[in-house]
Amino acid sequence: MKEAVKEIVCQEEDLQPGEMMSATFGRHDVVVCRASDGHYYAFLDRCIHQGAELSKGKICGAPEPTDELGEYNFQREGDILRCPWHGREFDIKNNGCMLANEKLKLRNFKVVVEDGQVALTK
Amino acid sequence: MGNTKENANLGLIDTDIHERVMYEELLPYLDQPWRRYITDAHWIQEKHMPYTQPAVAGVDRADARVPDGRPAGTDLGFMQEQLLDSLGHEIGVLTGALDPSPSSMHGWYEMATALASAYNDWQIDKWLDKDERLYGSVHIAAQDPAAAVKEIERVGSHPKMVQILLPIDDILWGDAYYHPIFEAAEKHDLMVGMHHNEPPLHYGKWPKYFIEWHTLIPVSHMNQVTNLVFNGVFEKFPKLKVMMIEGGFTYVPFLMRKMDQQYKDLRHEVPWVNQMPSKTIREHFCFTTQPLEEMTKKEFMQILEQMGSEEIVSFSTDYPHWDYDSPTEALPPKLDEELMRKLLSENARNFYPKLQKKEG
Numbered sequence: 001m002k003e004a005v006k007e008i009v010c011q012e013e014d015l016q017p018g019e020m021m022s023a024t025f026g027r028h029d030v031v032v033c034r035a036s037d038g039h040y041y042a043f044l045d046r047c048i049h050q051g052a053e054l055s056k057g058k059i060c061g062a063p064e065p066t067d068e069l070g071e072y073n074f075q076r077e078g079d080i081l082r083c084p085w086h087g088r089e090f091d092i093k094n095n096g097c098m099l100a101n102e103k104l105k106l107r108n109f110k111v112v113v114e115d116g117q118v119a120l121t122k
Numbered sequence: 123m124g125n126t127k128e129n130a131n132l133g134l135i136d137t138d139i140h141e142r143v144m145y146e147e148l149l150p151y152l153d154q155p156w157r158r159y160i161t162d163a164h165w166i167q168e169k170h171m172p173y174t175q176p177a178v179a180g181v182d183r184a185d186a187r188v189p190d191g192r193p194a195g196t197d198l199g200f201m202q203e204q205l206l207d208s209l210g211h212e213i214g215v216l217t218g219a220l221d222p223s224p225s226s227m228h229g230w231y232e233m234a235t236a237l238a239s240a241y242n243d244w245q246i247d248k249w250l251d252k253d254e255r256l257y258g259s260v261h262i263a264a265q266d267p268a269a270a271v272k273e274i275e276r277v278g279s280h281p282k283m284v285q286i287l288l289p290i291d292d293i294l295w296g297d298a299y300y301h302p303i304f305e306a307a308e309k310h311d312l313m314v315g316m317h318h319n320e321p322p323l324h325y326g327k328w329p330k331y332f333i334e335w336h337t338l339i340p341v342s343h344m345n346q347v348t349n350l351v352f353n354g355v356f357e358k359f360p361k362l363k364v365m366m367i368e369g370g371f372t373y374v375p376f377l378m379r380k381m382d383q384q385y386k387d388l389r390h391e392v393p394w395v396n397q398m399p400s401k402t403i404r405e406h407f408c409f410t411t412q413p414l415e416e417m418t419k420k421e422f423m424q425i426l427e428q429m430g431s432e433e434i435v436s437f438s439t440d441y442p443h444w445d446y447d448s449p450t451e452a453l454p455p456k457l458d459e460e461l462m463r464k465l466l467s468e469n470a471r472n473f474y475p476k477l478q479k480k481e482g
């Protein structure tokens with residue numbers, strides 16, 4: 001059986017909650033994100049729209065959907081990745097789904113945290 | 123990112139690049155008293171909209187800020203690295219950042235005229251003379267056509283000035299009052315480039331939300347196209363062409379059809395218009411692609427077919443703004459190579475007389 005590929009991409013302390021960094025995993029450029037709850041997530045560092053490097057964007061929150069016109073309820077600070085170009089919002093904690101259209105999502109990688117090290121596997 | 127080689131092979135001509143000046147850079151090009159209105163009296167460009175572009179870094183691509191912290195578009199070296207070199211541009215046409223935007227000012231046209239001259243000199247010095255790929259736009263204070271013509275006479279014959287820039291705000295430029303500007307354009311082989319600034323396109327006002335305004339920007343472009351055609355601008359200035367910048371092109375089939383139908387009914391009101399508006403549009407306009415809607419190849423081709431021409435659309439990035447389009451990602455996949463060549467290069471080259479001269 002083929003052995004799973006596993007590569008360390010950073011140390012746990014390299015990222016605080018709400019931060020991200022670029023890294024490489026095999027031949028892929030990836031963006032490693034640490035969500036508000038401290039968990040790590042990794043995505044291909046290439047926006048599914050026009051290919052911008054997501055790691056040059058921003059981790060932030062987003063106004064949650066509402067039934068009330070005029071209501072801005074800004075939530076989830078640290079869990080939303082916004083692209084540096086057109087600003088599309090991707091949910092780090094929900095497989096990188098786009099907030100405006102959940103059918104579209106970023107390509108994601110499995111993350112394992114062991115002994116203070118953050119690794120990606122395939 | 124991008125495919126430098128492919129773009130280089132196609133001879134990429136980018137018809138909308140926004141270089142940006144910091145006001146202090148204009149000072150050496152301004153005489154007194156104009157200079158002191160910036161240094162002592164803190165003049166700033168008037169702005170009207172209640173919102174900013176709500177992307178990650180306001181109006182700009184978040185990755186286009188100059189590494190030393192200066193705003194996007196202010197540094198030639200960084201623009202070369204991030205755009206011109208990395209994407210393999212053959213030519214880029216500079217369109218300014220509408221700040222200053224002399225032709226947008228609602229008064230003090232003397233200051234506007236001084237700012238336009240200073241901006242042109244700065245643009246020539248710092249950009250056009252520094253990178254052979256870059257071509258420029260003549261900035262004027264069009265509210266004072268006599269002063270504007272003087273400025274066109276002063277810098278319009280520069281071999282790298284390809285067009286006169288008219289912003290789209292609340293003035294319709296087809297009125298006879300502005301025709302001296304078009305006459306001067308023809309004289310110097312310059313085309314006109316129209317780019318929206320802050321058009322109050324919701325019944326003279328701005329809507330509640332940026333998303334509404336931004337969706338309907340093409341309406342402000344349609345206003346200008348309709349106005350120029352029905353004011354007989356092209357019958358009077360047969361060599362003049364207009365590049366409609368950053369309004370996209372998907373509205374054009376609608377507008378052509380609507381104008382033709384209206385012309386059949388109402389020709390008597392505008393007897394100086396002597397051919398079908400759609401024909402005039404095909405002969406005298408070109409439309410930049412950005413911001414491109416996501417389309418399939420089939421949808422894209424249907425729009426071109428309805429325009430009756432593959433020659434009046436030309437690619438633009440809008441670098442370094444947030445709604446930038448990538449030359450390798452924004453167009454639908456698998457367009458024929460010949461069409462790609464037209465969109466990315468030939469159409470713009472055929473549009474600007476000074477670029478044709480360059481090739482020859």
Ligand code: FES
Nearest residue numbers: 047049050083086
């Ligand atoms: S490239 Fe990411 S939102 Fe457009």
